[in-house]
Amino acid sequence: MKEIEQPSRNNLEGLKGWLNPTRYGWERISYWFQRLTGVFLLIYFIGHVYETSTIVNGQNAWESFLELTQTVWGHLFLIMVIGASTFHSANGIRLIFTHAGIGLGTPSRPDYPYSPSSLNYRQKSGIWIALILSAAAMFYGFNILFGE
C-alpha cells in the first residue's frame, strides 16, 4: 500500500504563532489564557501532589517542607494559582456553552468591517466575567493569606 505523504509544515508557526501577541483579539486572549492557566495549574497540581506526599514521612518532614511554601513568595504564588484556577473555571464554563452553540447568536452575512457575529456581547461579557471573578478571588485570597 502506498504511504500517505505528510504535508509540508513550512506554513505552520507552531509555538511561535501561539505565543505571538500582536494579532490578539478578545477570543484570542481568552484562548491563550485558557491554555496558559491550564498548563500552569497542571504544573502546580503535580507540585501540590508531591508537596502533600511529604506528610507520610512524619511531622518534621511536613513542617520543614511547609516552611518552604509559607513565605511571602509562596503566598504570592498561591494567589496566582487562585486567579488562574478561577479564570480557567469561569472561562471553561463559557467555552462549554459555546461548544454547545449557546450564546453564539444566529449566522449573518459578513459585511464590512467583518466583525464575526459569534464574537457578540454575550461572548465578550463571558470573558469579562471570568477576568473580574479571577481578580475578586485573588483579592479574597490576598486577604486570607496576608490579612492575619
Place this chain on the structure above:
Amino acid sequence: MESHRVLKESQIMKIHYITGIAAIFVVAVHILMRLIVPFELSLEYDYIIANYKNIIYVLILESILILISVHGFNGMRIILLELRQTKPWENMVTVVTISAMIALIAYGTRTIILANGL
C-alpha cells in the same frame, strides 16, 4: 488499514468537560476545608492527618486526584496536538500523557493510603 481508536475525539471532549465541571465542585469542598478554621491551623500536621482519616474527605481527595489528572493531562494532550498533527506525534503524545496521568494518580493514591494509616 484504518487505525483503531478506543474513544472518539468528541467523546474525549465530553469527558474533558465533565471532569472539569466535577472538579470545580470537589475542589470547592477541598478549599472550604482550609477556610472553616484559621488558615495557619488548617496546615498543621494533626489537622491534616485528621482530614486523611475522615473517609468522606478521603473520597473527595481521591476524586480530586482522578478528575484533575484526567482533565489536566487531556488538556495538555489537546494543546500538544494543536501544535503538530502527525500520526507518530499523536501516538507519542497520547502514550506519554496517559502514562503521566496514571503515574500521578498512583503516587497521590499512595499518599492518601499511607496518611490514612498514620
